[in-house]
Amino acid sequence: MSRETYEGRDVLTGRPVRVAVRAGVIDEVALLDTSDGLPWLSHGLVDLQVNGFGGTDVNAADLTVDDVGRLARSLAAQGTSHWVPTIVTQSHERVAHALSVLADAVASDPVVAASVPCAHIEGPFISPLDGPRGAHDRDLVREIDVDEVRRWQELFPIGYLTVSPHGEDAPAKISALRRLGVAVAIGHTHATAEQVAAASVAGATLSTHLGNGVRAELPRHPNLLWEQIADPTLSAGLIADGHHLPAAVLESVVRAKGPQGCYLVSDSVALAGSPAGRYTTPVGGDVVLSDDGRLALADDDRLLAGSAVSLAHCVRFAATRTQLALPDVFAMATRVPGRLLAELAGSGGVGRIEPGAQAHLVLWDTDLASLKVVGPAGGTIDA
Template sequence: MSPVVTFTGRDPRTSTPVTVSVRDGLILSVEEGRLQTGDWIAPGLVDLQVNGYAGFDFNAEEPSPRAVVAATRRLLTDGVTTFVPTLVTASHARIADRLVALAQARTLDAATARAIPYVHLEGPHLSDQDGPRGVHELEWVRPPSLDEFDDWQSGSGGLIGMVTLSPHYDDSADYIAALTARSVQVAIGHTHATDQQIRAAVTAGARLSTHLGNGAHTVLPRHPNYLWSQLAEDGLTAGFIADGHHLPAAALKAMIRAKGLQRSLLVSDAVSLAGCPAGEYRTPVGGHVVLDEQGRLTHVESGLLAGAARGLASGVAYAATAAGLGLADALELATVSPGRFVGGRGRLVPGGRADLILFGWQPGDTDLAISTAVQGGVEYPSPTGM
C-alpha cells in the first residue's frame, strides 16, 4: 500500500485551510487544515470541450496519438485533470481516423486514459446556415445517420460519449432517443431549430446546450428564438465560453442567472492555438485564422470566432469577476457542474478520485495561477514555477 500524501490549501468558499489526504489515487479524507497557506485548493478542472491545446490539434489532417498525450500533459499542468476531446464536422473517414488516434492515445499513457472519459462529436449534424454553422465546413454538414454513428462507435471501441447536433432535422428526435439509449449524451448547438424542435429534442433525451450564445446568427428575432428557448428549458444544462470574447460580460452574467448555477457550466472550447503567440495561422478548425494580442481568434475572411485560445482556468477567473460570481461559484461551474456529465468527477470527497489543484488568485486576476495539479494522486507542477 502506498504512503499517504497530503495537500493543504484554502477553501474557496470559506477561506479556511483544508487538508486533503490521498493514497493510491483516491481521497482518504478532507479535513480542516492546521497549516496556513497562500494557495487555494479545489477539485481539478473538468472541460467538456477541447478541440486541441498548446499547438496540438485533435482535428489534425494526420491525427497523432502522441500529440494527444502531449496535449494532455499541458492541460494537466494548467489545472485540467479531466477533459473531453472534441471533434468537429468533417468527412466520415476523417472523423473515424481521429477517433482511432484518440483511442490509441488512451492506451499509450495512463494519465491520458484517466483524463479522457470519452470523446465529444460537435457535428456533423449541425445547421447549414451562415452564423449558426460557425466555422464548420458546409461541405460536410449532413443529417443524422445512426448507421454512420454506429460505425464510428464500433471503430473507436465505444469512445463517443457526447454528440452536439441541431435538432431541426426531421428525424432528430428519433436519433437523439437512439443515442440516449446507447448511453451517449446529446447536446443542442450550432442550431436554427424552432422552439418546438428544441422541446422535442429535450423530450427525446437532449440534456445540454453547447456554448450557448455562440454558433448563432449575428441578428436574431427579438422573440421567439432558439437562445430564449434553450435558456427557458429546464431540461438543458448550458455550457458557456467565458473568455471575454465569445460572450460580453453582461450577456454571460444574464445567461448564467437565467439558467441558474445548477444548470450552467463553463467550457474552454480551446483549439490548438490556445497558449500560442499572436499571429496568422492555418488550422483544421477554422482554416485561415488570426489570433490577436488579446487572445481573440477569428476567421480571416468572415470575422467569425474560430474557437477559443484560452484555457479553462482563465475562464474561471473571468467568470468570477465578469459574471459577479466570486471564486467558489465560478470554480463549481468548471468542476462540480461539468463533473455530473463525466461520472461525478470534479469533487473533493472521501473515496473520490484524487484530482485537485493548488493555485493563487485574488479578485481582478485574469487567470488562476496554477502551482500544482494532482491527477489520480500524481503531481504535475506548473512549468512556470508559479
C-alpha cells in the first residue's frame, strides 16, 4: 500500500510539517527543520452553506444524483472538502425531492459521501417581510411546522434549520426541533432582541449569515444584531465575499465574538463562476451578476441573491482586506465549522490535520491560490 507525503507550513500554527497519507488516511504528522520554500498547508475548507456552484443548483426542480456528484467535485477543485447543501424556501414536495436526491447521491457516490454529512434547510419558516425575507419566495413562507421537519428528517439528515423566531410560539417549537435532533439557526428575521434571546434559551445555537437577512435599517440599540453578537452560545456564520458584509463589519464581528465563535461561509449559488450578466434563477427569479461578483435581484439591487464565489475566495478576502490574523481566518473556514459538523452530524475529525483523520488537505501559495487539493475519495487535484 503506497504512502504519499505532503510538506507545507501548517497555516494554523506556522510550523513546517510533513503529512504522511496511506489509503486516504493521515498516517503521521511530523515537524520539519525548515519552512523555506514551503507552501501553506491546511485542512480542506468546510462550507456550512452552499446553495450551488458552477452551474449546479441544489434547489433546482430537476436536481439529479449526477448533479450532486458534479457539484461535489467542482467544490473539491476549489479546495472545499466538506459542504452542507442549503435548501431554501420551497414547497414541502420540492424540499423532499432535494433531500431524497441527496440521500441517493451519498449512497451511490463515494465523493459525495465523503463531503456531504447533512443538509441545511434555510426557510420556509422565516420572516414574510420585505428585507428580512431576502430573495425567498413570499408565497411559500410559512410558520414553523415541527411535523413537516420530522418528515424531511426521515429522508436525509438535517444538520440545521434556519428560522425566524418572531412568533410567540417560536421558543416552544425550537425546543421541539432540538428534540428531533435538528440544530436551529436564527436568520432571515425581523425578531426583536428579546425574541432572539428567547430563541437562544430555547436551544438555538447558530446565526445564519449574521448581518444579512434583516431590515435595511435597525434601531441603534437594542436590536437583534447586538443580541446575537453578544450571545456566546450563538456561533455566527459570516459571508466574506466582500458584498454581504463590508470588511470593517466582518472584522468587528469576529473581534467581538472571537474567531472560535464565527465560521465563514460562501452562501454560493449556481451562478458562482459565471460571467457577469442578467440571469433567471430558481430562487430569486431575475438577478444581475456584476463584474465585481455582486449578485442582486434585478428589480431591487439592494437585495442580494446569495454569493457568486467559493469559500476560498472568502478566505482570501478576509485574509487580505481585514486585519484578522491568517490562522484565525483559516480556523473559521476549517477547524471551527469542522467542530460544528461534529455537533450537527457527528462528523468527527473534520477540520483537523492529525493521525487517523481522513486526508483532506490543501496546499496554498503565498497569494492563497490553491496549488494542490488532496482528498481520500476524490484523489489529488493539481491547480
